[in-house]
Each structure stands twice: as C-alpha cells, then as structure tokens.
Amino acid sequence: MKKIEITFGPQGEVTLKTEGFAGKQCQEASRFLEQALGSVSEETLTGEYFQAQIKDRLEQKRE
Amino acid sequence: MSHITKIDIEVTDLTALKAACRRLGFTFVEGKNTYRWYGRLVGNAPLPEGLSIEDLGRCDHAIGVPGAEYEIGVRASMRGFRLLWDSYQRGGLEQKVGKGAGLLKQAYGIEKAKLEARRKGYSVYESRKTDGSITLRIQLGGGR
Numbered sequence: 001m002k003k004i005e006i007t008f009g010p011q012g013e014v015t016l017k018t019e020g021f022a023g024k025q026c027q028e029a030s031r032f033l034e035q036a037l038g039s040v041s042e043e044t045l046t047g048e049y050f051q052a053q054i055k056d057r058l059e060q061k062r063e
Numbered sequence: 064m065s066h067i068t069k070i071d072i073e074v075t076d077l078t079a080l081k082a083a084c085r086r087l088g089f090t091f092v093e094g095k096n097t098y099r100w101y102g103r104l105v106g107n108a109p110l111p112e113g114l115s116i117e118d119l120g121r122c123d124h125a126i127g128v129p130g131a132e133y134e135i136g137v138r139a140s141m142r143g144f145r146l147l148w149d150s151y152q153r154g155g156l157e158q159k160v161g162k163g164a165g166l167l168k169q170a171y172g173i174e175k176a177k178l179e180a181r182r183k184g185y186s187v188y189e190s191r192k193t194d195g196s197i198t199l200r201i202q203l204g205g206g207r
Contacts, residue, residue: 010161020065
C-alpha cells in the first residue's frame, strides 16, 4: 500500500514521510503536498528508496 | 519509508485558512483591513521583514480569537499571505495560537493537505497524539 504520512506539530513544524513507493516514485507522489504546504527545508532518502534503486539497476542489467 | 522531508509552512490558500479558523473556533473576517494590536512599536520586538511601521495594524483580512483582545492580520504578500500579530501578553494571542502562531499554522497545514489530497481522490485519516501533534495518513492505494 502506498502511503504518505504527514505530522503537524503544535509549533507549526511539518514532517512528511512516504511508504511503499519504488525509488523516485515517492518524491513524485508527495511533490503536490510539499508544494502546496510551503517549502522543503530538509530531505532524507531512506533505505527503501535505495533498495528500489538497486533493484531497478539489476533489472536493467538483466534486460 | 522511502523519503522524509521537513516542510516550512507558507500560507497561500484562503479556503484552507478559513477552514483552519473554523477548526480552532476563530473568526475569519474577510476584507477587514485593520487588526487590533498594541498600537505602537516598542523596542523589544523587531519589525517584521519587509514591513514599515506604517504597515503594522493594516491587513487584507483579520482573524478574531475568542478570549484574546488582539487580532491576527492576514496580509497579502508576493508568495501568498503573511500572518501579522502582536505577541504582547496583554493581547492574549500567544496563549491561544502558540509561539509563532504555531497552532494556527498547524491547523492551516492540516486543512490544506486534506484539501489537496481529496482533490486527487485520496483517502485521508487523521489522528491526534498526546504531545499535541496531529498526523494525516493519506492512502494512494495499490502496491508496488
């Protein structure tokens, strides 16, 4: 299941996380929310992102 | 988790701001071009960036907060809207909207995210934590 989770703190701080996406899909899927809410001050790519990138590369090599 | 971003909220949508006011029990007064504040600048607070002393107290819309004497001014800017307000204790705003108007920004962010997610047809679930933070879970459906 592809999910976006956004946590809004009581001091106006916002953290957005994506789950279940392959590679760059996560950034594309959440961009509409990031742009609508304001400006991104920090971005961290997580293990799932890199795993998907490696899988894509391996599949490309096989083809 | 695929990626994590931190976002600085910018108010750009009056529909979401009005919904945020309803959520908090505040009154959005469309077209009100002054907001109540102390009335003169005192030395301990810097002038908001890009504004002159004459700009203080002037706005395009105002927000009334129950229990607070002062109001929040909503002023159109290049990138959307700025929230102007006087944090002087006597005005009663900081106790209601939090430091830096954090509670109003929180409510605006929630309403804006809900509007945008629903516009795309996504399901949105809201939950509140004991520390006062509120989480929206947006389901886009489908697996990989």
